[in-house]
Amino acid sequence: MDKYYEFVYELKASEEEKIIDQFIKYGFNSFYFEEDVESSKTFLKLYVKKEEQIKDILDLLSMYGLKLLSKEITEESKWLEEWKKTIDVFELIDGIWINPFSNKKIEKPGIVLNIIPGSAFGTGLHSTTKLAAELLRKVGCTGKDVIDVGTGSGILSALAKKIGANRVLALDNDDLATEKAKETAILNNVDIEIKESDLLSAVGEHERFDILVSNIVAEVLIQLMKDPKFDKILKNKGFVILSGIIESKEKLVIEQAKDVNLVLKEKMEDGSWIALLFQKKI
Ligand SMILES: C[S@@+](CC[C@H](N)C(=O)[O-])C[C@H]1O[C@@H](n2cnc3c(N)ncnc32)[C@H](O)[C@@H]1O
Structure with a gap:
């Protein structure tokens, strides 16, 4: 069984959102908040698998001056059990449901994706994933070849496949994410190619895609758009969905997109998060 370091902090409920945003930027997903109704205290429980991540994550939290209550070594199964108590089946976007339970089959009108969270990002609860999912469905995946850069749990790749994609290539530079994405493919009975890759490094010179989706920061x-392979691997009139953009960085992303021949087609927002849909000029 995999070992995790468990850290428990006490915090103010008002700090939850800021902390979530910091973790998203870092690509860290294995945490949850617990509220004690009697004492009206809020606790943050986080689970770190890689020792080398501990310093980064604790540094991130240090700016909030949170009180560390405990630190211990635990097992993945234990934290997943705890996490499951705080979550239930939910609708990712209209008609697309997420089932986080491995032992429960659910019937819902529409599509059900089985996503068991580990330390990979992509439970489907965050706005950036929802926005990317909405745009994927909007452009339509039927018969299309899709590349998902920064796949995390594999949630967007599984969705692309379920809504009719032909080939799906899922990339991530984190080996824990590619492991989780493989599990997600099996759980959803979909055929996804999964590779460890820093941006597009693992993509062959002659591979071509109709849709590129990427939810990072x-x-x-x-950087992804500056990758020399970026232009080559995208078919003419191909679509690019970029999510994970905060308001203050939107202009920079659009400027870079113009430089690589992309035309802005749509913008979606949720709170301070933005997702953009571009199409490649011929
Ligand atoms: C915010 S998560 C998105 C996960 C999932 N696609 C979703 O939409 O929920 C970003 C993912 O990008 C990965 N990532 C970050 N930098 C990367 C890079 N340079 N190359 C490939 N993957 C990267 C992280 O490991 C993380 O799994």
Whole structure:
């Protein structure tokens, strides 16, 4: 059984959102909040698998001056059990449901995706994933070849496949994410190619895609567009969905997109998060 380091902090409920945003930017997903109704205290429980991540994550939290209550070594199964108590089946976007339970079959009108969270990002609860999912459905995946850069749990790749994509290539530079994405493919009985890759490094020179989807952060999305393979791998009139952009970085992303021949087709927003849909000029 995999070992995790468990850290428990006490915090103010008003700090929850800021902390979630910091974790998203870092690509960290294995945490949840617990509220004690009697004492009206809020606790943050986080689970770190890689020792080298501990310093980064604790540094991130240090700016909030939170009180560390405990630190111990635990097992993945234990934290998943705890996490499951805080979550239920939910609708990712209209008609697309997420079932986070491995032992429960659910019947819902529409599509059900089985996503068991681990330390990979992509439970479907965050706005950036929802926005990307909405745009994927909007452009339509039927018969299309899709590349998902920064796949995390594999949630968007599984969705693309379920809504009719032909080929799906899922990439992530984190080996824990590619492991989870493989599990997601099996759980959903879909055929997805999954590779460990820093941006497009693992993509062959001659591979071509109709849709590229990437939910990371603006700085990394800009790097992605600067990758010399970016233009080549996208078919003419191909679509690019970029999510994980905060308001203040939107302009920078659009500027870079113009430089690589992309035309802005649609913008979606949720709170301070933005997702953009572009189409490649011929
Ligand atoms: C915000 S998560 C998105 C997960 C999932 N696609 C979703 O929409 O919920 C971003 C993912 O990008 C990955 N990532 C970050 N930088 C990357 C890079 N340079 N190359 C490939 N993947 C990267 C992270 O490991 C993380 O799994």
